[in-house]
Amino acid sequence: MDRVVATCDEAVADIPNGASIMIGGFGPPGIPVNLVKALRRRKLRDLVLIYCGGGTEEDGIGGLIADGAVRKLITSFPTHPGATAVREKYLAGELELEVLPQGTFVERIRAGGAGLGGFYTPTGVGTELAEGKEVRIIDGRPYVFELPLRADYAFIKAYRADRWGNLVYRRTMRNFNPIMATAANIVIAEVDEVVPVGALSPEEIETPCIFVDRVVEVPRDWIRRPAPAPR
Amino acid sequence: MPLTREGIAYRIAQDLPDESFVNLGTGIPSLVARFLPPGKTILIHSENGILGAGPKARPDEIDPDLVNANGDYVTLIPGASLFDHALSFAIIRGGHLTHAVLGALQVSRRGDLASWRIPGPRVPGVGGAMDIAVGAQRVWVATMHTTDQGEPKIVEECTYPLTAARCVRRIYTDLAVLSVEGEQLILEEVAPGVTVEDVVARTGAPLTIPPAVRTMEIPTEFAGTALLAP
Structure with missing residues (x-):
């Protein structure tokens, strides 16, 4: 059982037009930038992206949107x-947006990965983000019903993997990555380093290999850090 | 004299108790971290999975994998922990944060908060504000008392889209500290040199005025940062 593939291009080669893709990351940490850039080279159409931010040119997600590859x-x-x-793209009417409270966003993905049919949350009650959604009173407090969220693919960024995909x-590279890794049909992880099976402590493994289909090693230079962003 | 943005943050920091767990929003709330009183254990929570965020990283301290929810490279204090977004929002929604300090576009007299969207042809984006507003045990707002155009931000009813209804307990502004108690909006403190009449004139909702309104105890500056506007 060896989940390692040689390149990011190979890892994303089978993704079709119209696919739904979760992408981890919050701020720069945890964005699988090289997988996203390989996806951009595929020049696909009608993609549905599930990503907490809006993307930038640097992380490639903004580039995918600018290319017109993303429908929603x-x-x-x-x-x-x-x-x-x-x-x-949104103001030009060329991109559909579904905006969710951040806790609802991640919990819908968690529910999708955990086999749940949805959940009730107090978040968003009485706001326009709850319009049209079922509201139920539980112990005297109103809650909004939210559906689970799954995708065809998930792009994950992790620090280390073994060849099984642990x-x-x-x-703060974690953010959405361990959750998204549970909620897609094909899970592709970009990692700094691949190590032999048995080299990772079972206690440090946060995403067990049962969730991971493909692993690509893209080493980062840890000595020469990027210049600090202006503050 | 009204408070500066930093002055509002300083005033809030004085009210955070020992052993509190606090989420700070963007803008003025994020400045609170600079003024945490020494001697108290106050753990700063960040939506992207930090409990115990420390000061911003100096250039030689930057770890490219460690940012807070504002996108700033930060440090960790001893005893900090890191976790994923699902656990982070279980902390938020589950009522485990003792305090949250949030910015506001408008706050109503009953504590309704509008903070996430200005109507019009703009991209909507909410982030964690709705979860924090319903989940934290005490939601405090940090804001200038009026808009740049002088319009009241504390109003009878919010006209901007709501973040959450009846969630705000206290409002800290450049002019005053107010508390929301049911249907009453109580004027607790005024800034040095600011009168009760000044605050009433700049507030878009009726205020309950106690017999004696305290004047804030606040230094003119702190470590070279002006806390009172000139």
Whole structure:
């Protein structure tokens, strides 16, 4: 059982037009940038992306949107600095947006991965994001019903993997990655380093290999860090 | 004299108790972290999976895998923990945060909060604000008392889309501290040199005025940062 594939291009080669794809990451940490860039080279159409932000040119997600490859973005906060492609495409009527509260966004994905039919949340009650959704009173408090969310593919960024696809994360690289890894038919992980089976401590593995279909090693240079962003 | 943005943040930091677990929104709320009183254990939570976020990283401290929800490269304090987004929002929605400090476009007299969207041809984006507003044990708002055009931000009814209804407990502004108690909006404190009449004139909802309104105790500056507007 060896989940390692040689290149990002190979890892995304079978994705068809119209596919739904979850992409992990929040801020720069945890975005599988090289998988996204390989996807962009495929020049696909009508993709549905499930990603918390709006994407930038640097992370490639904004580039995919700018290319017109994306029909719909399911997101929470697509209004951060650099999310220019979302703004242009949405205001031009060329991109459908589904905006969710961030906790609802991740819990829908968690429910999708955990085999649940949905959940009731107090978040969003009485707001326009709950319009048209079922509201139920539980112990005197109103809750909104939310459906599970799954995808055809998930792009995951992790720190280390073994050849079976067990994944370890570092720092705030986790964010949506361990959750999305449970909720897609084909899960592809971009990692800094692939190590032999048995080299990872069972206690540090956050995503067990049962969830992971493909692993690509894309080493990062840990000595020469990127120049700090202006603050 | 009204408070500066930093002055509002400083005033809020004085009210956070020992052993509190706090989420700070963007804008003025994010400045609160600069003024946490020494001697208290206050853990800063960040939506992207940090409990115990420390100060912003110096250039030589930057870890490319460690940011807070504002996108700033940060440090971790000893005792910090890291986790995924599902656990992070279980902390938020599950009522485990003792305090949240959020920005506002408008707050109603009953504590309705509007903070996420200005109507019009704009991209909507909500982030974690709705979850935090319904989930934190105490939601405090940090905002200028009026808009740049002088319009009240504390109003009878919010006209902007709601983030959550009846969630705000306290409002800290450049002019005053107010608390929401049921149907009453109580004027607790005024900034130095600001009168009760000044606050009433700039508030778009009726205020309950106690017999003696305190004047904020706040220094003119803190470590070179002005807390009171000139």
